[in-house]
Amino acid sequence: MIHRKVVFLLLPVICLSILGFVRFEAKASSTIRVPQDYPTIQQAINQANPGDTVSVSAGTYYESLTIDKDLALIGENRENTVLNGMGGSYGIGATSVNVTITGFKILNATTGIYVEQSNGSMISHNDITASQRGIWLYYSNNSIVYDNVVHDVAWRGIVLCGGSSENTIILNTVRDCGNGIVLSGEGNFIFHNNFVNNQNQTDFIPSCNNAWNDTYEGNYWSNYNGTDADQDGIGDTPYLIDGNNQDNHPLMGMFYQFEIIRQEQTDIVAIICNSTITDFAFGTPYAGALNFNTTGPEGTGSFCRIVIPNTLYDHNITILVDGSPPLMQNELPLSNSTHTYLYFTFTNTTHSIVIIPEFATMLLLLIIVLSIPTVMAVKKRRLKKKAK
Numbered sequence: 559m560i561h562r563k564v565v566f567l568l569l570p571v572i573c574l575s576i577l578g579f580v581r582f583e584a585k586a587s588s589t590i591r592v593p594q595d596y597p598t599i600q601q602a603i604n605q606a607n608p609g610d611t612v613s614v615s616a617g618t619y620y621e622s623l624t625i626d627k628d629l630a631l632i633g634e635n636r637e638n639t640v641l642n643g644m645g646g647s648y649g650i651g652a653t654s655v656n657v658t659i660t661g662f663k664i665l666n667a668t669t670g671i672y673v674e675q676s677n678g679s680m681i682s683h684n685d686i687t688a689s690q691r692g693i694w695l696y697y698s699n700n701s702i703v704y705d706n707v708v709h710d711v712a713w714r715g716i717v718l719c720g721g722s723s724e725n726t727i728i729l730n731t732v733r734d735c736g737n738g739i740v741l742s743g744e745g746n747f748i749f750h751n752n753f754v755n756n757q758n759q760t761d762f763i764p765s766c767n768n769a770w771n772d773t774y775e776g777n778y779w780s781n782y783n784g785t786d787a788d789q790d791g792i793g794d795t796p797y798l799i800d801g802n803n804q805d806n807h808p809l810m811g812m813f814y815q816f817e818i819i820r821q822e823q824t825d826i827v828a829i830i831c832n833s834t835i836t837d838f839a840f841g842t843p844y845a846g847a848l849n850f851n852t853t854g855p856e857g858t859g860s861f862c863r864i865v866i867p868n869t870l871y872d873h874n875i876t877i878l879v880d881g882s883p884p885l886m887q888n889e890l891p892l893s894n895s896t897h898t899y900l901y902f903t904f905t906n907t908t909h910s911i912v913i914i915p916e917f918a919t920m921l922l923l924l925i926i927v928l929s930i931p932t933v934m935a936v937k938k939r940r941l942k943k944k945a946k
Contacts, residue, residue, distance in 0.1 A: 622646030633661030636685040643667025711735040776805035791830040791863030831862040848913040854906035874916035
């Protein structure tokens, strides 16, 4: 009986606590919109509670941002959500917090994104140019720097210093910078990045041990001079960085990754290519087809190595370059029960690449054959009309 009374007396307190917790959780996970709720991004950050999301619509914002709480700062996209730092120290600066920063084009700042004393931040899908540093992690660990484009930075593209360790640097393109990536921490995992035309691809303060490849693949280095005798898109010899570091599986072309979303399933297609890839699409020009364009120097040879999940196509695949078969096409030994690895070559310049499953090829040929009588009939009618 006493226990029942205690529970009965505590029930209102428990209910109020639960309601308060629910309100706190709802508040903690709320989304603040810019400019709909606040006209500037910094005002939205100032009003946010820890755990909130600040969602920024496309537009140009003349601000230098300071983040002092755990939150997610999400731009609509990195093509049209422009953050002009007005020559300030940082486009976005965050200290002693864990943050997600994604979807911005950041320019006109000394450092594009600066994160200090963080443990588990995410910086992704940004386009950054700055006078001194693109992305700077300082005394920060266990963070992810993913799918950013850092370019035309005078000093350092991506910086991990102050002993920043156990970070993952993946799918970034760093080009035309003074130094591509600079490190002082250990245990960082760096692969599937493109380091293109930087004055120095890497630098260390001091030299430290980091991983520059996974089991099969590393990074693309525009100054790598190795060969690919077995034609799998991976260099035959390591890319030497310094006495403690080397990329054991340097890529022979830039690395691209694309998502194909179909109903509730997402398939990822990965491509290594020594031509520039643009306009990747699924479902054009035929249903179930992969299509993209390639551009490279005229008169040179080009290759693509493409990895296709078998949930999308199952091994029997046709590749067309401007409607014709490539010069050479091989399925690589790496193909397995989950993915098909294909390598094909073609002469360079600009091409349209179409990849379709074999059954779709047969269907396309059938459609062409069946359409021939109709085409001939139309031509005959036109000739008769001209004769009259």
